[in-house]
Amino acid sequence: MSLTSPTPTRTETLLSIRGLKVHFPVYGGVLRRKVGAVKAVDGIDLEVRRGETIGLVGESGSGKTTVGRAIINVLKPMYPDVELDGSIEVHSRDGLVQDVNGLGRARMNAFRPKIQMVFQDPFSSLNPRMTVAQLIGRPLELHTKLTRDERRERVESLLERVGLQRSYAERFPHEFSGGQRQRIGIARALSTRPEIIVADEPVSALDVSVQAQVVNLMQELARDFDLSYVFIAHDLSIVYHISDRIAVMYLGNVVEIGSAEQVYMRPRHPYTRALVSAVPHPDPKQRGRQRIRLEGDIPTPMNKPSGCGFRTRCPIAKASCADLPPEVQTVEVGHTVACPHWREMQ
Amino acid sequence: MSADQQNRGDGKPVLQVKDLVTSFQVGTNRAVAVNGVTFDVYEGETLGIVGESGSGKSVTSLSILRLVPDPPGHIDGGQILFEGQDLLQLSYAQMRKVRGAKIAMIFQEPMSSLNPVMKIGAQVAETLQVHSKLSKSEARERAVEVLDAVGIPDARARLDHYPHQFSGGMRQRVMIAMALIAKPKILIADEPTTALDVTIQAQILELMKGLQDDRPETAIILITHDLAVVAETCDRVLVMYGGKVQEVAPIEQLFEDPRHPYTQGLLGSIPDPKHKGEPLPTIPGNVPHILELPVGACRFHSRCPIAEERCRTTEPALTSVGHEHSVRCHLVADGIDTFARMREHAAAPRTEEVR
Amino acid sequence: MGTYFARRMLLMIPTFIGITMLVFAITRFVPGGPIDQMMLKLQEASMESGTDIGGSTMEIPEASLAALKERFGLDLPMWQGYLHWLWDVVRLDLGTSFKFNEPxxxxxxxxxxxxxxxxxxxxxxxxxxxxxxxxxxxxxxxxxxxxxxxxxxxxxxxxxxxxxxxxxxxxxxxxxxxxxxxxxxxxxxxxxxxxxxxxxxxxxxxxxxxxxxxxxxxxxxxxxxxxxxxxxxxxxxxxxxxxxxxxxxxxxxxxxxxxxxxxxxxxxxxxxxxxxxxxxxxxxxxxxxxxxxxxxxxxxxxxxxxxxxxxxxxxxxxxxxxxxxxxxxxxxxxxxxx
The missing domain is CATH 1.10.3720.10 (MetI-like)
Structure with missing residues (x-):
């Protein structure tokens, strides 16, 4: 897939996120009344199509990790007082449609196998006392009726599939290097034959030479199993490489969404443009290139600016940007920008 | 980082590291983290030291200031020549006069690298107070100037703030101010932007560039795993693997004509927008544990796609292949085009990539 | 910050009530309380003096028993007794020691x-x-x-x-x-x-x-x-x-x-x-x-x-x-x- 050969258009909806809000209430005062909320995700719409990889990028505090957690529906168990709004519809292969946003444990169980997660830190996400066979076999035990021997066989073939030896099944996580652990994490996610995998910074803890191996593996698996990824990362060059489409987040909102080419090569939102121009290039000749500098730091999601969240750092901010959330405009087919003034950035 | 790169060749070395060996006690074994590292740092240049985990890049930088925790670490040998003295021979008191005053250092985690219960004004001024006879109020005045220079808004008012009241990027600016206040000749930056967001990283790298505009003779040693950051900032690069320097070259040279198979592999594994979606070239295998590094052989041979028998039996020497360009590889020393070999190998059908 | 400490002070009240109520209840139920001891004393006294007040089983006149109960606050149901005690504590009156006969x-x-x-x-x-x-x-x-x-x-x-x-x-x-x-x-x-x-x-x-x-x-x-x-x-x-x-x-x-x-x-x-x-x-x-x-x-x-x-x-x-x-x-x- 190079620039000239267009990526096959995917049309079948797999995940449909509408108006998702994730607010963490903040309590204060003598009586511990709710005095505010950390608006980690503040109303986003996002569609993931079957077989596509959608990259979710943004800096710390953008809410990208929270979106991932909302999709795998672990926010309620982690933070019981979290306030969820909006819907996350899963259109599964067997024709079932279900809103999983905050879905209760019992009803979620039917959907857990379809939505899996790969974490950033492959070591802390693997229980050190369990063998690889137990780690990968655990989801199978919970979600399938396979016998012990069938499970074992599945585990070993999964190990082989992610590029590890079958005999590794009896080893413990600490016996592996970072890259191998991430392969184990991927095998575990694959074990239930998921339709979508949420990968939260899956390569950022790995050494440079190992990152490429894991990225290649993930791409192969996506093709072979018709998988969709929600690929959450801060490294734009890797996100561009692996994603069909990219959504850029800032302070809980999606500010720009489009095909990978559209967003990375022809960014329109002032934030995306600054973000892309800040990415260092592995080419010393490009050193002098024009940069869009952003002043200051990202505000905390607790004190989110009114109107457009980006206006405090935006080079083209107007007084009117403080009034209302920015209107979403279409740049071209499939490319939208949450900024009415984007043309001024040309 | 200096605009006029020609200056560098005529410059004289401010720091010469010769055959540095630093090891650590790991259980009952001695792990040699830095194994005979030699390099020069020139006045006014920015030298990048690149490597993955376990390459020895950070231990090298800590060894220069003798900050390796001993035990379990120990500098076993070599010389570090600075201003006509071997830093490794200095007494403890003499070494203190170098640290912070002549050679300063900043670290990866700006939060944990600042004392959480001390006001930043005091922390910044402290560097100056130990190295000069300035009074407390004079040192504070200087602190305001430096904090202002590194882009802390409203610096005077922020003297009495604590580190947790600053954002990550601002904390790294404070660290830089603290390192620069005594006007050192060399600034060692160990992964200074790794913990920061991309837009903040760009700000900090720009700040470090600007620093040499004001004081052109200051040399910077930038330790990083990120080749793109190196490309943006450095004049010369040292590529380390397994505790040894594998390749040294001026920046354009390294990116245009990398000779060592490891350097080629590292550069190749960075996604290239022109080849979006295609399988990335990879270096096979995993970064070996420090105790499992090959001995008496090329350190990289176990992962090198084009390794030959001699790579397994004898250790290559660092060989000059051009102006300021040296490579530690048997094949390169014999004039073999490693790049072509790597391509042939990549084209050939592969069986098992992961070991 | 002030509100935090104000809240902590307020939270002391239920904690205090919980602890004291528990111990208060225990004092009511554990045998060998003040009435028992009084009776024991009376018994010993009567045995020493050789007089028999009420046959083989010791009987204390209803009136004195009621007086004793009132003195130790045992005439009321437990929760009322507790509230009385609590009210006294609020007024810094911790009662009188039965042994020392002092506040x-x-x-x-x-x-x-x-x-x-x-x-x-x-x-x-x-x-x-x-x-x-x-x-x-x-x-x-x-x-x-x-x-x-x-x-x-x-x-x-x-x-x-x-x-x-x-x-x-x-x-x-x-x-x-x-x-x-x-x-x-x-x-x-x-x-x-x-x-x-x-x-x-x-x-x-x-x-x-x-x-x-x-x-x-x-x-x-x-x-x-x-x-x-x-x-x-x-x-x-x-x-x-x-x-x-x-x-x-x-x-x-x-x-x-x-x-x-x-x-x-x-x-x-x-x-x-x-x-x-x-x-x-x-x-x-x-x-x-x-x-x-x-x-x-x-x-x-x-x-x-x-x-x-x-x-x-x-x-x-x-x-x-x-x-x-x-x-x-x-x-x-x-x-x-x-």
Whole structure:
């Protein structure tokens, strides 16, 4: 897939996120009344199509990790007082449609196998006392009726599939290097034959030479199993490489969404443009290139600016940007920008 | 980082590291983290030291200031020549006069690298107070100037703030101010932007560039795993693997004509927008544990796609292949085009990539 | 911040009510209460005098029984009794001791200075010895001094304070006669001149204080050592060395300040313990402190005193916890309670 050969258009909806809000209430005062909320995700719409990889990028505090957690529906168990709004519809292969946003444990169980997660830190996400066979076999035990021997066989073939030896099944996580652990994490996610995998910074803890191996593996698996990824990362060059489409987040909102080419090569939102121009290039000749500098730091999601969240750092901010959330405009087919003034950035 | 790169060749070395060996006690074994590292740092240049985990890049930088925790670490040998003295021979008191005053250092985690219960004004001024006879109020005045220079808004008012009241990027600016206040000749930056967001990283790298505009003779040693950051900032690069320097070259040279198979592999594994979606070239295998590094052989041979028998039996020497360009590889020393070999190998059908 | 502490103060109320209600209920249900004891006394008295009031089984006239019940507040249902008691406490009336026939408050206040005296001295001694010792052990980690002092410390830690006190008392007091065998002050106190008083008091103080402090010696020293060791490994210590600071300044100016945080906050919790005294140590040394009082009042079912000691200790411990939080805010700028 190079620039000239267009990526096959995917049309079948797999995940449909509408108006998702994730607010963490903040309590204060003598009586511990709710005095505010950390608006980690503040109303986003996002569609993931079957077989596509959608990259979710943004800096710390953008809410990208929270979106991932909302999709795998672990926010309620982690933070019981979290306030969820909006819907996350899963259109599964067997024709079932279900809103999983905050879905209760019992009803979620039917959907857990379809939505899996790969974490950033492959070591802390693997229980050190369990063998690889137990780690990968655990989801199978919970979600399938396979016998012990069938499970074992599945585990070993999964190990082989992610590029590890079958005999590794009896080893413990600490016996592996970072890259191998991430392969184990991927095998575990694959074990239930998921339709979508949420990968939260899956390569950022790995050494440079190992990152490429894991990225290649993930791409192969996506093709072979018709998988969709929600690929959450801060490294734009890797996100561009692996994603069909990219959504850029800032302070809980999606500010720009489009095909990978559209967003990375022809960014329109002032934030995306600054973000892309800040990415260092592995080419010393490009050193002098024009940069869009952003002043200051990202505000905390607790004190989110009114109107457009980006206006405090935006080079083209107007007084009117403080009034209302920015209107979403279409740049071209499939490319939208949450900024009415984007043309001024040309 | 200096605009006029020609200056560098005529410059004289401010720091010469010769055959540095630093090891650590790991259980009952001695792990040699830095194994005979030699390099020069020139006045006014920015030298990048690149490597993955376990390459020895950070231990090298800590060894220069003798900050390796001993035990379990120990500098076993070599010389570090600075201003006509071997830093490794200095007494403890003499070494203190170098640290912070002549050679300063900043670290990866700006939060944990600042004392959480001390006001930043005091922390910044402290560097100056130990190295000069300035009074407390004079040192504070200087602190305001430096904090202002590194882009802390409203610096005077922020003297009495604590580190947790600053954002990550601002904390790294404070660290830089603290390192620069005594006007050192060399600034060692160990992964200074790794913990920061991309837009903040760009700000900090720009700040470090600007620093040499004001004081052109200051040399910077930038330790990083990120080749793109190196490309943006450095004049010369040292590529380390397994505790040894594998390749040294001026920046354009390294990116245009990398000779060592490891350097080629590292550069190749960075996604290239022109080849979006295609399988990335990879270096096979995993970064070996420090105790499992090959001995008496090329350190990289176990992962090198084009390794030959001699790579397994004898250790290559660092060989000059051009102006300021040296490579530690048997094949390169014999004039073999490693790049072509790597391509042939990549084209050939592969069986098992992961070991 | 103010609201945080206001909220903590308010939260003391339900905690206080919960604790006192529980103990109040226990005093109602446990056999051997004041009425039983009164009856026992009457029985003994009648047996001695040989008169038989009501045949083989003891019968107290209904009227006197009712009077007794009223006197001890037992005529009301439990919850009413509790509310009455609570109302009295709010008005600082802790009732009257059945044994001493004095207001409970007076009984307690009379003994307070004794417990505070030993508690404070032991506490101060522990801090004065343990902090420098802990620092020294951290800086010279693995040295002979570190290892031998650890041995002593753990020996001290594994022996309960009262047992250590008893052993020392038998050996130093009984065998060698270096120290008195107990009591708070020497006999003939009133006739002594100042220096005699000081010496006498010191003799009577050494062993109980040692017994008091032995346990906290170990925990405090090791806490100090570990806390400092942990901080010496922190990145900011490396930064301090990289600045060129001398080791002394790095340790005392940077690392120690951070490692004193857990020690300072321990002060608040210690307040409650200092005041509470120790039953067993006071018993061993025959010192008439709060611990001894509390212990005896339980044995003798002097419930007004039991509840009184409970009230004072509960309030002190709860206040101590808040004090700890407050100290936290003072010493660690990162902590802001909202």
């Amino acid at each position: 409970v408050l007076d009984v307690i206040v009379n003994r307070f200075p004794i417990s505070i005296y030993f508690g404070l001295i032991g506490f101060a001694l522990a801090y004065v010895v343990c902090i420098p010792l802990g620092v020294l052990k951290a800086v010279r980690h693995g040295s002979k001094l570190d290892v031998t002092s650890s041995l002593l410390i753990f020996a001290g830690y594994s022996i309960p304070g009262w047992a250590l006190g008893a052993v020392l008392l038998v050996f130093l007091g009984g065998q060698l006669e270096l120290v008195p065998l107990g009591g708070f002050r020497p006999e003939g106190w009133a006739d002594m001149d100042f220096w005699e008083k000081v010496r006498g008091q010191a003799y009577h103080t050494i062993l109980p204080v040692l017994a008091y402090a032995a346990g906290s010696f170990a925990t405090l020293t090791i806490l100090m050592k570990n806390s400092l060791m942990e901080n010496l490994g922190q990145d900011f210590v490396r930064t301090a060395f990289a600045k060129g600071l001398p080791e002394r300044k790095v340790i005392f100016g940077h690392a120690l300040r951070n490692s004193l945080i857990p020690i300072c906050t321990g002060l608040g919790h210690a307040i409650g313990l200092i005041m509470a005294g120790s039953y067993l140590i006071e018993k061993v040394f025959n010192i008439n402190g709060i611990g001894y009082l509390g212990y005896n009042s339980i044995v003798e079912r002097d419930y007004a005193v039991v509840m009184g000691v409970l009230v004072i200790n509960t309030v002190l411990i709860l206040l101590g916890n808040i004090l700890s939080d407050f100290l936290y805010v003072l010493v660690d700028p990162r902590i802001r309670f909202e």
